[in-house]
Amino acid sequence: MKRRLTALMGIGFFVICSPLLNAKKEVGWIVGGEKGCIIERMENGALKKLPAKYEMILYPGDKLVKPNDIGSVRMDFLPYAEAKKKNNSSVVIVFNPPVDKTSIFAKIRKFLGLAKVDFFDVTGASRAIERVYLPGENATVMTGQRIIFNNPYSGKTIVFKEFRGKEIFRKHIGAKEVSLTPGDIGMESSKIYSWEIVDKTKVLYRSKIKLLSKKDEDLVKKDLKKIDAEKISADEKRVKKAAYLQLMSDLYPREINLFWLSYRLLKDSNIKNEETEEKAAALERRAVKYLEGGISELDFDIFDSPGCLVTVEWEKNKEKRYVSPNFSFHEGERFTIHFQTNFKGYAVILYEDRGGYLVVFPVNGGGCDIEPKIDRYSLECEFDENAGEENFIFILLKTPIKEMEQPQRLMSRAREKGKKLTVEFIGTKAFVTSSQKDLEGIAWFRLALRNMGKE
Amino acid sequence: MAEKKKSSSVKKAITLIGEFLFKIMEKICNRLTAREPEKKKKAQFCVNMWAGIVVLLLMHTAASTPWGEGVLNDAFDEFIQKDAKKAVKTIANTGDIFLVDLDHNKPEKPGEEISYISPRDTIAKIIKMAAPGKAEIIVLDILLEKKDYRSPEKDEELHKALEELSMDKECQTKVIFAQRVGKNGKLKRNLFDPLIEKNPNFYRAIPYLYATKKDRVTRYWKAYDVYGKTNIIWSIPVLTLVLNEGRMEDLKKREKQLVQKKNEVEDLVVNLAKSKNKKFVLPFSNKDLFRQRIRFSLIPKDCIDGFPAGNLILPTIKDIEKVDPRRFKDKIVLIGASDPEKGDIHPTPVGDMPGMYIHGNAIHTLLKGLQPKPAPWWIAIVLDIVIIIAVPYFFLRLKSWLAKLIGTIILSTTLALFSYYILFRYLGMFFSFAFGTAAMGYFDTFSGIRETILERKEKKNENNESPHHTNTRNTRKEPER
Numbered sequence: 001m002k003r004r005l006t007a008l009m010g011i012g013f014f015v016i017c018s019p020l021l022n023a024k025k026e027v028g029w030i031v032g033g034e035k036g037c038i039i040e041r042m043e044n045g046a047l048k049k050l051p052a053k054y055e056m057i058l059y060p061g062d063k064l065v066k067p068n069d070i071g072s073v074r075m076d077f078l079p080y081a082e083a084k085k086k087n088n089s090s091v092v093i094v095f096n097p098p099v100d101k102t103s104i105f106a107k108i109r110k111f112l113g114l115a116k117v118d119f120f121d122v123t124g125a126s127r128a129i130e131r132v133y134l135p136g137e138n139a140t141v142m143t144g145q146r147i148i149f150n151n152p153y154s155g156k157t158i159v160f161k162e163f164r165g166k167e168i169f170r171k172h173i174g175a176k177e178v179s180l181t182p183g184d185i186g187m188e189s190s191k192i193y194s195w196e197i198v199d200k201t202k203v204l205y206r207s208k209i210k211l212l213s214k215k216d217e218d219l220v221k222k223d224l225k226k227i228d229a230e231k232i233s234a235d236e237k238r239v240k241k242a243a244y245l246q247l248m249s250d251l252y253p254r255e256i257n258l259f260w261l262s263y264r265l266l267k268d269s270n271i272k273n274e275e276t277e278e279k280a281a282a283l284e285r286r287a288v289k290y291l292e293g294g295i296s297e298l299d300f301d302i303f304d305s306p307g308c309l310v311t312v313e314w315e316k317n318k319e320k321r322y323v324s325p326n327f328s329f330h331e332g333e334r335f336t337i338h339f340q341t342n343f344k345g346y347a348v349i350l351y352e353d354r355g356g357y358l359v360v361f362p363v364n365g366g367g368c369d370i371e372p373k374i375d376r377y378s379l380e381c382e383f384d385e386n387a388g389e390e391n392f393i394f395i396l397l398k399t400p401i402k403e404m405e406q407p408q409r410l411m412s413r414a415r416e417k418g419k420k421l422t423v424e425f426i427g428t429k430a431f432v433t434s435s436q437k438d439l440e441g442i443a444w445f446r447l448a449l450r451n452m453g454k455e
Numbered sequence: 456m457a458e459k460k461k462s463s464s465v466k467k468a469i470t471l472i473g474e475f476l477f478k479i480m481e482k483i484c485n486r487l488t489a490r491e492p493e494k495k496k497k498a499q500f501c502v503n504m505w506a507g508i509v510v511l512l513l514m515h516t517a518a519s520t521p522w523g524e525g526v527l528n529d530a531f532d533e534f535i536q537k538d539a540k541k542a543v544k545t546i547a548n549t550g551d552i553f554l555v556d557l558d559h560n561k562p563e564k565p566g567e568e569i570s571y572i573s574p575r576d577t578i579a580k581i582i583k584m585a586a587p588g589k590a591e592i593i594v595l596d597i598l599l600e601k602k603d604y605r606s607p608e609k610d611e612e613l614h615k616a617l618e619e620l621s622m623d624k625e626c627q628t629k630v631i632f633a634q635r636v637g638k639n640g641k642l643k644r645n646l647f648d649p650l651i652e653k654n655p656n657f658y659r660a661i662p663y664l665y666a667t668k669k670d671r672v673t674r675y676w677k678a679y680d681v682y683g684k685t686n687i688i689w690s691i692p693v694l695t696l697v698l699n700e701g702r703m704e705d706l707k708k709r710e711k712q713l714v715q716k717k718n719e720v721e722d723l724v725v726n727l728a729k730s731k732n733k734k735f736v737l738p739f740s741n742k743d744l745f746r747q748r749i750r751f752s753l754i755p756k757d758c759i760d761g762f763p764a765g766n767l768i769l770p771t772i773k774d775i776e777k778v779d780p781r782r783f784k785d786k787i788v789l790i791g792a793s794d795p796e797k798g799d800i801h802p803t804p805v806g807d808m809p810g811m812y813i814h815g816n817a818i819h820t821l822l823k824g825l826q827p828k829p830a831p832w833w834i835a836i837v838l839d840i841v842i843i844i845a846v847p848y849f850f851l852r853l854k855s856w857l858a859k860l861i862g863t864i865i866l867s868t869t870l871a872l873f874s875y876y877i878l879f880r881y882l883g884m885f886f887s888f889a890f891g892t893a894a895m896g897y898f899d900t901f902s903g904i905r906e907t908i909l910e911r912k913e914k915k916n917e918n919n920e921s922p923h924h925t926n927t928r929n930t931r932k933e934p935e936r
Binding site: 118119121122123124125126127128129130131281284285288292318319321 | 673794
């Protein structure tokens with residue numbers, strides 16, 4: 001009885017372990033040139049011949065055959081795996097991980113804690129570099145990717161909503177950053193979402209984010225894989241990928257914005273080669289500039305009607321950056337208002353001064369006609385020590401403005417007969433949308449910049 | 456014949472020592488008289504005592520293994536934590552150290568916008584105040600390897616401030632730049648390398664600390680590192696102390712000896728000018744479990760549970776320009792950043808702490824002559840003897856396991872209190888009583904083994920002495936035919 005039981009246990013153990021013992025390790029996959037290629041593989045003791053397919057998994061021992069053209073087959077491998085060339089028509093997949101040379105005695109000593117004492121170095125210093133807020137505005141992301149959200153406010157909770165729709169995800173984060181995937185949030189392809197940092201009901205920061213369409217995502221991932229398969233150093237791969245992501249973002253500004261991912265690849269990279277380091281530095285500078293904010297093509301995605309975007313470039317002690325129009329300014333700080341529209345028409349900006357109005361745009365007798373998506377700059381101003389609100393009135397029309405020399409009259413017309421538009425703040429921009437009908441008449445909105453006086 | 460005489464005299468000596476010590480213990484503890492036969496008691500005591508000696512010797516031998524270090528650290532950490540918890544209850548006297556935390560006074564209220572003052576131009580401002588204020592040393596616990604692409608003009612400002620300092624021939628303020636050694640053994644780039652090369656008052660130092668591999672807790676300062684195979688770069692705490700004491704020449708001599716890899720290099724001993732009768736010892740092993748230990752008395756906020764504010768009063772960065780420059784006179788100005796998002800927070804025996812404060816505590820430990828040292832050999836022997844004698848005697852006298860447990864606790868506690876209050880707090884020395892305490896756990900095991908051996912011997916003797924005993928192998932009964 002005992003013997004039978006032992007035998008059964010032995011067989012059972014063998015049966016359980018044999019899949020583990022015999023399990024094949026996936027070591028690579030085909031990424032191109034597979035047409036006309038055959039894979040010879042041993043399966044359950046029999047030789048099988050399979051036609052090669054794109055992204056087909058490769059195992060150690062597989063033989064790839066493509067008459068006189070095996071070099072055209074492209075493969076990606078895990079570490080320690082490679083394709084060993086037999087001849088011009090075939091390669092064999094080999095996997096040679098390094099052998100653990102530690103002797104059994106050393107292992108026992110280590111286990112018992114009797115090996116020599118050793119320490120490891122801890123770097124007790126930081127970089128003191130200005131933080132870049134990720135993922136920036138209008139970021140696009142890919143499925144399964146970890147996205148870091150940090151922000152310039154010490155907020156409490158991050159909330160995701162369908163743009164102008166319902167809430168889909170929220171998480172308490174305290175003052176720290178948080179890392180989430182699109183799956184965690186519940187995002188769907190090609191849909192635009194807003195993400196907010198809130199403290200109870202108060203919205204401290206808001207920006208937009210989009211999950212790439214499947215087509216765009218597949219394209220980007222495929223190209224990144226190609227870069228990974230190239231026979232260049234890890235540093236060069238990193239820089240090449242960063243450059244590729246920026247290029248795609250530049251070529252397709254409405255669909256793709258992966259500057260944040262490019263920045264993450266380059267940040268904290270310790271590149272040894274000087275030439276590669278210079279390229280990395282240039283790309284990082286470019287990514288940071290883009291992540292600063294300001295108006296971009298993707299902003300206009302959300303408009304299904306005529307609208308206007310306004311952002312403010314703040315300057316202090318030679319330091320410049322884009323800030324939200326509801327930022328708190330102080331004495332001595334300079335600013336430049338940038339605005340863009342997605343419609344062709346006419347615009348005037350008035351500055352409210354002690355009950356009266358001054359025309360600040362157009363400047364120096366220039367025309368007030370505007371073209372879509374062309375920056376127009378207002379007068380550069382500097383805040384003084386008087387705390388209060390600096391009010392700028394934007395007036396938009398589809399027809400020429402008659403009262404250019406009479407701003408008071410223009411303002412009266414806007415108040416009496418025009419439509420007052422609602423200003424919505426997202427990231428570093430103010431969004432204002434109107435309608436064709438309103439613009440046939442006169443539409444206007446007020447932008448109030450808060451001057452806190454002395455700091 | 457002569458050999459036999461020799462071994463029997465050794466045995467006699469061992470027995471005599473055991474009997475003598477037993478008599479002493481009996482006299483001291485005459486209340487605990489047991490009822491066992493005298494001879495058996497003495498024998499058991501002798502065995503326990505010699506077993507104790509062997510166990511203690513083994514433990515001390517294993518002291519420099521990860522196991523031994525773990526035992527040492529548990530006890531050492533307890534002492535360090537006690538010190539820190541006492542220190543955190545009062546405002547810290549930082550002495551000559553002036554800490555500047557670039558992330559101090561971050562907005563506490565939600566919704567408050569974070570100041571846009573960029574760190575590197577703030578560093579420039581501090582240098583422009585500290586140097587004319589006649590600071591002794593400025594330590595930049597900041598890695599200046601990468602440019603700040605968000606604010607490149609701030610790097611310019613810092614460069615300008617350092618350049619001006621370089622050109623000021625009257626200024627004697629020394630500046631220490633944190634610089635790492637790469638995995639390839641080469642020194643990593645610093646944005647201000649050309650300035651450092653030019654100015655004899657500019658120094659490089661590694662910002663590395665040591666953590667125990669087992670639990671990854673940062674406990675020690677590192678003395679130096681080697682780059683380019685033949686160059687020594689000292690650590691921030693060591694270089695700061697040596698510059699402060701004006702002993703740079705001695706350090707340079709030691710550099711040569713290290714590079715030549717002389718095994719018999721003496722420890723560098725510096726008598727501290729400001730802490731009377733105290734000294735700094737630089738161990739050249741670079742892995743001294745005692746002397747390289749950091750004692751934590753400068754506690755930042757959110758480090759120790761129950762004391763979220765810490766015990767440091769720091770200048771507010773927003774108002775740094777309002778600080779009177781005279782406050783910097785003769786001070787060691789340590790500039791760093793404590794924001795957790797900068798990734799420079801490390802576990803220490805007292806809690807998670809930013810790197811700049813660990814360096815601050817390391818410098819404070821050395822400046823004040825608070826380096827722990829191992830207890831002198833004779834103290835260690837005396838205490839070990841007490842353990843070797845007292846414990847076997849207790850295990851002999853105390854019969855029940857509960858009595859033994861209580862006895863062990865009382866003895867361990869007494870040892871621990873003596874080690875902490877007398878040896879550590881007053882004399883700055885650490886006695887690894889932990890090994891003795893650990894050894895106590897094995898006495899019972901040895902007693903158990905001995906008893907098992909004795910029981911088997913007795914059984915065997917009984918079997919041999921029994922009149923009906925027969926050899927069963929030879930008495931197999933033949934089956935009847």
